[in-house]
Amino acid sequence: MAKEKEIVAPRKIKLSTSSKVFYVICYTIVTLMTIVCLVPFILLVSGSFTAENWIRFHGYGLIPGEFSLEAYKIIFKTPERIIRAYGVSIMITLIGVAIGLLLTALTAYVISRKDFKYRNALSFFFYFTTLFNGGMVSTYIYYIQYLHLKDSYLALILPMVFNVFYLLIMRTFVNNIPVALIESAKLDGAGEWRIFFTIILPLLQSGLATIGLFLALGYWNDWYNAMLYMNTEAKYPLQYMLYSIQQQAQALARIASQAGISVQDLPSSSLKMAMAVVATGPIVILYPFVQKYFVAGITIGSVKG
Amino acid sequence: MKFFKGFAEEFKRNKALFAMAAPAFILVLVMQYFPMTGLVLAFKNYRYDMGVFGSPWNGLANFRYLFASGTGWLITRNTILYNLLNLITSQLLAVLIAIFITEINNMIFKKVTQSIILLPYFISWVVVGVFVYNLFNFETGMMNGVLKAMGMDPVNMYGIPGAWPVIICLFNAWKWTGYNSVIYIAAITGVDGEIYEAASIDGATIFQRILYITLPSIRPTLVTMILLQVGRILRGDFEMFYQIVGNNGQLFNATDVIDTYVFRSLITNPDIGMTAAATFYQSVLCFVIIMVVNAVVKRIDEDYALF
16 A cells, blocks of 8 residues: 555646546546446346336336335245255355365465475376366266266365366465475474474465355355256255246246235246345455455466466 | 386375375366266267267267258357457456556545456356346346337347347456456556656656556566467357356357357257267367467467466
8 A cells, every 4th residue: 555655646746638638538437337337236236126017117227116125025935945045055165165275275285395296297287177178068977977966965066176276376375384384393293284284274374265265256156067967956056046046937936826926916027136136145245355355366366376 | 117116205205295185186086087088979979878988989970960060160150259359358448447447546436446346256147147137138128128218119139149249248348357457457566666656757648657667567467368368269158158148049149159059958969979079179179279379479488378
């Protein structure tokens, strides 16, 4: 911050006409872009609070034309599906993040150890998967026919648990730990596992937070693996539940009949948006607090490892 | 023999490190490397009961079908064109936004705008799909609401394939501009502040400063980003296309990329030969392209090579 202020100060003194023109363009474009990024969210929230009849005849607006809580009432009148989907999402996110962090940290530590003979070969082994892969068809057939992942929660967890991009980011964090710490612990007679768990892991806090958040975002927003591998509706994670609700008019009719509403009164448009709000809510609420970790991760990831 | 002896020695010396790397190694081996062998399906007549390796070979028949039907060319063309279009628009916009944001002096404005522009990156494509539907659906879409309010006739966007490259490109930019601009902002703020100070003392205008200091400072990043994208030129962003286009068959000619075609065939068609051929050719060509591009870049300027 301090550094930026220093650069900025002298600019302010002399604002020539060309600078003024520049700043007008600059602020205008950035403001426009911000509005474009924000408007869909406002539409979504506003739509979810709009009465279905209003939507049917007037469409959506930035503010609800006719305020209504009907969509949310329907969701929370029969909350079992939503709560279950939330539960699945939370479960796979927690398990996936925990396993993913451990795997990533362990592997990053190994490939950053200069005295490990095969560190480059191992890095290449992982990196190669970003250059070449089996493609959707053979992966799908393998997971189903040989790994028997159909309809198993493992199909939601395993494909995303280890990511080379995160490995490289984590390695950058590990590399920041002074080697001398490891050396001296070794002299004191600590074993490798002890060094990893008592010295490396505690020092990796910001790396773990960063990668953990990336993993969590990936799991939370995943619907693709659910679409490929899950058959049982009770095992759908939140995003895929949202998707299937969006797709299935039958599902809507079922909620409606459970909630005791006749099908033509069903607020399907606003219901979809209310679902989207419910699914996205946690991210938007957490966003201000976790943004800096993502920015750090994106920045580190963009520097070639 | 020498390798095994060396391996045994290293194993004895660093047993714990081997054990630490083993879980990820096995996972990647099973989840990523084993399926690679399934690429042979492109040359086989796959039968579920016979498995990947038991199924009979059928030479290049799968490829012949794929390209003789015209589908192969169509989806390849679409994939490449969309990737080029998205590459140019999203990177240009990201560079522009990054330059502007770093030039903004008002810290609060800067923080708030940067946060909001990054927000779409956190939203799943499913939710984006809901946005798209809300905007364009014929009866209740926002767009037709506005058109009706202005006394014009509503438009059925799902009947106009030509509009979708623009829509897809806009949503791609919407989703990724914030993410990419974070990378460019990092590159720009990495420049020594004294250089800017010296330039402004020497009377450089804001445009000169951007042209001669900021732009050169992001060139390496820009090259890396372009290389990474070129390496993926045959890979369509499945989640984006699938959620934006959905199952609107009318739009497939204009919007089908290799990945969406493969997925649809995989789910609906029990004969996966052609599909397997499409993924084989996608995987292999992608690999060849990235190797060639990287080799060429390495020859021109070693610093810009990816690996």
